[in-house]
Structures are given as C-alpha cells and as structure tokens.
Amino acid sequence: MLDRVAEKCGVFGIYAPGEEVARIAFFGLFALQHRGQESAGIAVSDGREIRMHKAMGLVGQVFNEENLSPLKGFLAVGHNRYSTTGASASVNAQPIRAECELGPFALAHNGNLVNCDRLRERLEERGKYLVAITSDTQLIAFMIAEAKGSSWEEKIERALPELAGAYSLVIGTPDKLIGIQDPLGVRPLCLGSFNGGWVIASESCALATIGASFLREIEPGETVVIDEGGIRSFKREAKELAFCLFEYVYLARPDSLLKGRYIYSVRQEIGRQLAREYPVEADFVMPIPDTAITAAIGYAEEAELPFVEGVIKNRYIQRTFIQPSQRLRDLGVRLKLNPLPEVLGGKRVVVVDDSIVRGTTTGPTVGLLKEAGAKEIHLRICCPPYAHPCYLGINVATYEELIAHHMTIEEIRGHVGADTLGYLSLDRLIAASGRPRSELCTGCFTGRYPRAIIEAADESIKEKICGPARELCRVRSGGEVSR
DSSP: OSSSOOBOOOEEEEEEETTTOOOHHHHHHTTGGGGSSSEEEEEEOSSOOOEEEESSOOOOHHOOHHHHHTTOOSSSEEEEEOOOSSSGGGGSSSSSSETTTTEEEEEEEEEEEEHHHHHOOOOTTTTOOOTTSSSSSHHHHHHHHHHHOOHHHHHHHHGGOOEEEEEEEEESSSSSSEEEETTOSSSOOEEEEETTTEEEESSHHHHHHHHHHEEEOOOEEEEEETTTTTTEEEOOOOOOOOTTTTTTIISOOOOOEEEEEHHHHHHHHHHHHHHHHHHOOOOOEEEOOOTTTHHHHHHHHHTTOBBBBOOOEOOOSSOSOOOOOOHHHHHHGTTTEOOOOHHTTOEEEEEEEEESSSSHHHHHHHHHHOOOTOEEEEEEEEESSOOOOOSBBOOOOOGGGOOOHHHHHHHHHHHHSSEEEOOOOOHHHHHTTSGGGEEEEEHHHHHOHHHHHHHHHHHHHHHHHHHHHGGGGGOOOSSSEOO
C-alpha cells in the first residue's frame, strides 16, 4: 500500500540503574520507526533533572552524538510521532515535558482521545485556561499535573478515568517509569527486562533490538510502575476490549509478538486465506513491499504458485529534508518502486497489497506493472475495504479521503486498472488474527466502533460516527470483482 495511513506513534521507556540509557532509547526508537516518521524525541532523568531533545524528522536525523551526550541518566522516555490530534509541527513533538507539585515528568502517547472538548471544558470550569494546548497528549499531561494526589500513582489513578479513547502511555518522572494501557487495549504495549532493569515499548521488536527479554504485554486498563522498589501494577476494570485489527494487517512489524502470536505468522495466514477466497490462474505471486511480503508468501504457498519480486523498493526514500522537484514529485511511485520488466513481461501476476486507503497510488502502481509488460494484474488486498475513518490513532480523518466510501469494489477495480480485485472478507481476517471478534475494533472496515467510544466522544466526533454520512458507504466488507 503506497497511499499509506499514518499510524500514530511508537513509545519507548527504559529504567536501568547503572546504564546510560539515552543511546539505548535511540536504538529502541529506531526499531519503532515504522510507527512514526514525523518527529522523534528522548527525555532522560538522572534522578533529579529531566533533560530532553526532540525535533522533526526520522530518528537518525534528529539524534547525533552532540545532542545525545548531554542526556545523562538511568531512565528514559522516547517517542516517534505522526500527527493525529495536533498539527504536524515541532511544538507537538513528543515526549511532552510538564511540571506539577511533585516535580517534572515526561509523557509519550500512542493513540487518540475522543473527548478533548469535554476535557477542556472541565479544566476551564476549574479556572484553568488552556490557550497553549495544541494536542491531546498535552491535554493528558495537563490532566495528570492538575489531578489531586500526594504520589504519582494517586494523581494518575484520578486522572485516567476522565480520558476516553486510545492511549498507550509511557511516563518518566525523576525516579519512576510508568506504563499505561487504556481499558479498551486499542494500541499495543509490552514489558521487558534489561540487565537488571525494565523496558516498556509499543512492540516487542524494540525489546529484541536492544537485547531485552520480552516478559508480557501490558493488559488493558493496567498501569505499571517501576522504581527502585521494583515493579508493581494496578488495574482498572476493562468492560469492553477493542484491540485494533489493522495492527495485524499493516501497522505492526512482522517480528513483533502481539496477543501471543507473531505478526509474521498472522500475515502468512492472511495470505493463505486470500488464496482460498480468491483463487485465480496466474504465473506467479508478488507483493507490494514491504508490509505485504509475508502475506504474498502465504498466498503463493497456498496457491502453489512461485513467489517472485516483481518490483524493487528503494528503502532509503522515506522522509527527507531534501524536497524533490515538481517533476520528480509527478513521477510518484517511481521514486519508491522499480519494476523488473524481464520478470513481469507477458505474465499473469497476482499482486498482494495490504490495503487500499485513499487509492491515490494504487492505480499508478498497477500502471507501472503493466507498462513493464505484465499481461494481467490480479490485485489481492489483505483486509476488507477501508471505508470508515479511525478515531483511535490512525490519521485518516474524513470520509472524503477514503476511496472505498465513495466507490463500489467494481468501481475501485476500474479506477486502479486491475483485471480482478479481491478484498479479504472480515470473517477470514478475524480468523487469521486468532482473536475473538468481541475483542477487536473493526471500525475502519465496518463503521461499528466500541460502545465506550461512542458514549464518551465529543459531540463533533459522535456526529461523524453516528451521523448520516456513514450510511452513504456503498462497499460491502469483502468481495471480488473482475472484468
């Protein structure tokens, strides 16, 4: 998928007395770069002060020896960001540093709140004026700072019930590392051990990168507190679970462990399910790199077809401070994908992609393959039509952006120029995940969001979720069309 959704962040925290943790946090964030490529930041505590560096750009662009060296300490909080609530600007880069009567703290957030307006109103009713608040993360920090309590645990325990939405948080105080998972459990968060210390991260791939051992996932509604006394936790009741199903399709790294299964094995099964649901006579199977590679392998195995790389991706293109000329921008997908004419020429090709969101680059990609000589393109998508916005941490804000909200599957097939188009059905995707439907959020595919979100959302969001615009969607979950 090249018309990418922007997932909302990777968070990382480490508590390791005796270690200089800034560089460890750097490599942890490097492993989570796929979750955010807009800005990066690290805050470090030495037990007294919290020092921080953050800026716009990739981890390798933001940090160097000069700005890492002053970050001395044994406790760190790190963050990669894509903007959700709050504009793409340096003021919204994380971690957020705040102060309260207990001292300073740094906070990193993955997710999105749905009741920001109500929270502002409550705070303003208490005489707090929030002119400088530009993101939901800053609002969370303000809520914690203003909460009553003689300890960090008390303040957090009082602030959290007021928050509604998705929030996987890592907080660093001068001497404590705290990890928090919202009661719905929307975004991933895991716990590991490292050289006598502890690590909290969005995904287990970050633990493996720094040599930490995976212990477990932090449970929905759980708060984990780590300090010199060890590790302890307290938990709020999770009445409804809603882990994001799209994490399995696209957001998480294949080598991460989520809900007891590696993403790699889930995506292989997704590919197998696609082959069972939409078989076709073809010469080989190829992926659109990188996320769909594993699913394409599964499809090829199930269909007993060769797996071939029909395009080569330039993996160094990503976000850069050097802007291409208008002529290069017009080349679009050619900046990222180079087709192999000697492989594609005269062939009937099954092309596996993770999803189609906006549809702006899928057509050019299909055109590129046909220009390189492919005889037929049979496009297979690893999920149902992405037809509804996400309000819990994926940056697709409006129905207008979503091609599946405006077009039928046949119209999408014609628009992108594929010979056939098959979307994996929701039932098969859920089966591949291995999770019960009741524990998953499927809102982006079905328009049915967690009840707790609908009940607690601001009126502006509630209208988008429940309003008549949702009924205009013309695409079913799943299905194949051909010409």
